Amino acid sequence: MMMMTSTSIVYLIALPLAGAVILLLAGRRSDKWGHLLATALCASSFFVALYQLSLMFKRPSQERAVSQKLFEWISVGTFKIDAGLLLDQLSICFVLLITGVGSLIHIYSISYMAHDPDRRRFFAFLNLFIAAMLLLVLGDSYLNLYVGWEGVGLASYLLIGFWNEKPAYATASKKAFVMNRIGDMGLSFAIMIAFATMGTVSFIGVQAAVEQTSTLALTGIGIMLLVAAIGKSAQFPLQAWLGDAMAGPTPVSALIHAATMVTAGVYLITRSNFIFDAAPSAQLLVVIVGAITLMFGALIGTAKDDIKKALAASTMSQIGYMILCAGLGPVGYAFAIMHLLTHGFFKAGMFLGAGSVMHGMDDEVNMRKYGALRKVMPITFVTFGLGYLAILGIPPFAGFYSKDMIIETAFNAGGIKGIILGSVTLLGAGITAFYMTRVMILTFTGTPRWDEKAQPHESPWLMWLPMAILALGSLTSGYLLSSNDSLVKWLSPLFESHEEHHELLPPILVSALALVMVAIGVAVAFLKYSRREIDAVAPKNVSIFTRIAREDLMQDRLNEALFMRPGQELTKTLVKTDAVIIDGAVRGIGRLTIATALSLRGVQNGFVRSYAAFILIGALAMIVAIWVVVQ
Amino acid sequence: MDAANYLYLSALLFSIGAIGVVLRRNAIVVFMCIELMLNAANLSFVTFSRINGDLNGQVVAFFTMVVAACEVVVGLAIIVTIYRSRRSASVDDASLLRR
Numbered sequence: 171m172m173m174m175t176s177t178s179i180v181y182l183i184a185l186p187l188a189g190a191v192i193l194l195l196a197g198r199r200s201d202k203w204g205h206l207l208a209t210a211l212c213a214s215s216f217f218v219a220l221y222q223l224s225l226m227f228k229r230p231s232q233e234r235a236v237s238q239k240l241f242e243w244i245s246v247g248t249f250k251i252d253a254g255l256l257l258d259q260l261s262i263c264f265v266l267l268i269t270g271v272g273s274l275i276h277i278y279s280i281s282y283m284a285h286d287p288d289r290r291r292f293f294a295f296l297n298l299f300i301a302a303m304l305l306l307v308l309g310d311s312y313l314n315l316y317v318g319w320e321g322v323g324l325a326s327y328l329l330i331g332f333w334n335e336k337p338a339y340a341t342a343s344k345k346a347f348v349m350n351r352i353g354d355m356g357l358s359f360a361i362m363i364a365f366a367t368m369g370t371v372s373f374i375g376v377q378a379a380v381e382q383t384s385t386l387a388l389t390g391i392g393i394m395l396l397v398a399a400i401g402k403s404a405q406f407p408l409q410a411w412l413g414d415a416m417a418g419p420t421p422v423s424a425l426i427h428a429a430t431m432v433t434a435g436v437y438l439i440t441r442s443n444f445i446f447d448a449a450p451s452a453q454l455l456v457v458i459v460g461a462i463t464l465m466f467g468a469l470i471g472t473a474k475d476d477i478k479k480a481l482a483a484s485t486m487s488q489i490g491y492m493i494l495c496a497g498l499g500p501v502g503y504a505f506a507i508m509h510l511l512t513h514g515f516f517k518a519g520m521f522l523g524a525g526s527v528m529h530g531m532d533d534e535v536n537m538r539k540y541g542a543l544r545k546v547m548p549i550t551f552v553t554f555g556l557g558y559l560a561i562l563g564i565p566p567f568a569g570f571y572s573k574d575m576i577i578e579t580a581f582n583a584g585g586i587k588g589i590i591l592g593s594v595t596l597l598g599a600g601i602t603a604f605y606m607t608r609v610m611i612l613t614f615t616g617t618p619r620w621d622e623k624a625q626p627h628e629s630p631w632l633m634w635l636p637m638a639i640l641a642l643g644s645l646t647s648g649y650l651l652s653s654n655d656s657l658v659k660w661l662s663p664l665f666e667s668h669e670e671h672h673e674l675l676p677p678i679l680v681s682a683l684a685l686v687m688v689a690i691g692v693a694v695a696f697l698k699y700s701r702r703e704i705d706a707v708a709p710k711n712v713s714i715f716t717r718i719a720r721e722d723l724m725q726d727r728l729n730e731a732l733f734m735r736p737g738q739e740l741t742k743t744l745v746k747t748d749a750v751i752i753d754g755a756v757r758g759i760g761r762l763t764i765a766t767a768l769s770l771r772g773v774q775n776g777f778v779r780s781y782a783a784f785i786l787i788g789a790l791a792m793i794v795a796i797w798v799v800v801q
Numbered sequence: 802m803d804a805a806n807y808l809y810l811s812a813l814l815f816s817i818g819a820i821g822v823v824l825r826r827n828a829i830v831v832f833m834c835i836e837l838m839l840n841a842a843n844l845s846f847v848t849f850s851r852i853n854g855d856l857n858g859q860v861v862a863f864f865t866m867v868v869a870a871c872e873v874v875v876g877l878a879i880i881v882t883i884y885r886s887r888r889s890a891s892v893d894d895a896s897l898l899r900r
Binding site: 286775776777778779783786 | 805819822823826841892893895896897
């Protein structure tokens, strides 16, 4: 298949990258205009993306993908890799999401970070993130993707630890980075296996080579790709970093840890559909991970009092939905991407809403100290509320279309697997409704439980405008993407679709079931939180389940017991071994040399006659030796 | 007369020279002993030349003499200089290279 080439894809990445470079190099000189430049560059990247989309629309569906070769990157013998970009129907979805939501969050941050002395550095990192994320979704081979993959990890680290003068925040950024490394390792292993068995790492090459590759190798690649996705997308069992990642400024949480970077795992799995389709056991593992994380995140979300951590748990759970759906094979990919896009809108919108609340409440994140904010922050309430309705899946909001599709697809997976997955996704929807309603009630209704310092007020227009646009997205994106199956048709050239549709439950019944679950969740939340006064301090004497959920279902303790402490012990042992055995050997050799030299120094006494005697003895010894040999 | 006798004489002279170098302290005497060793070697060369019936040994003996003459010049100069600065010709006094 000949692919069209283009010369303008690179501008998508180059514009924000230039912003990051300029802002970082110009330093304090660009403090005055840095944020404006960064926002303008991000927005211009968005317009380039729109232009590319318009070009794509003009071409027939099989010829929409375009590629661009940047330069020959690695050329060693038969090992040739070009730095190349690939813009197809899948990547354009991501590019539009990244640059679009990214631009809105840039605008929001101008106001949100206005009082921060390091605002320019913040925008430099944001631009760096946008560039890296675009490289991730535009790379035409796993190796190019890997560069972007590492780049977003770096940007995420820098931005979580943006206020690194607080030790807890610096630790959170390190935690995120280290846990991400495990996933990165998986991706590098996947690349290595792919190269060893197929001899190529480009998407097209791998896709072509799948048929001649053993299932074992494909399963290996698939599992390693899943590990990568688990790390980056905060899936079970590597999800513990996402809650702590909320240490970063709220726009970062909205952009990186809700809308874009954490969904990179879904992108990776969808992009590698040809591998997972050919490796059923890896695919099954994907589904299992998604299902576990879905419940895990939802359960954590029910107990969090920190508004951002509650939203983070929700993100984790929603990405669990996407991963699950992506693991269901060709029928699921498009729906996973659809949920990803709608989730990008409503979750980013809600995070920005949470940021707006924090902005007015003197950076308080504890929802128990909110209450009755509906009246003082009407715009935030409405935009957040639209996001809330979207995530619940109330028709006609975005989540209704995307989440129902996932639940339906899960039920239709067939057999016992379908029933289990369908029930899990349904139950997850109910719990989602419960904890999101809890967030709404605690934050916006009831009586004020504010601190004395807090003076809640509506945020400036620079902040509520992006929120409003995202809320509009939460309202309409689901309908726009699913009417006439537009997204499914748009993406269909990428995925092998074999139309095997065993419908277990009719769509209307699934929707009804989902709505019933949501209604139950909302009702329980109302009964529990709306009828009586909320304690301003989290009650201590709670059930064991609440306590476990508050501690992220013991994941941190598990990690500490399983990995951290043994790791520390191993390190201590290694340090000791190094000090005793290796250093001992090196120092011992040194000491031996010194001692030998000291004792031999006595020979050098400066007396000519003793030297002469040594020469004589030596000569005699040599004569004797020769004599012995000759004899 | 047996040529081996010259070799015995040469060995005797060499031993006397070597023992002198090791045992005597006076630099002039040490020097003379070195000359003695050189000449003992010369005697061996000449003897071997005679035994083999060619002139190679004789030639080497001449070389040795030239080298010995040069060495005498340099060596005596050093001894005189040391004597001037330290008022002693004992080799044990001149042990400054120890450290």
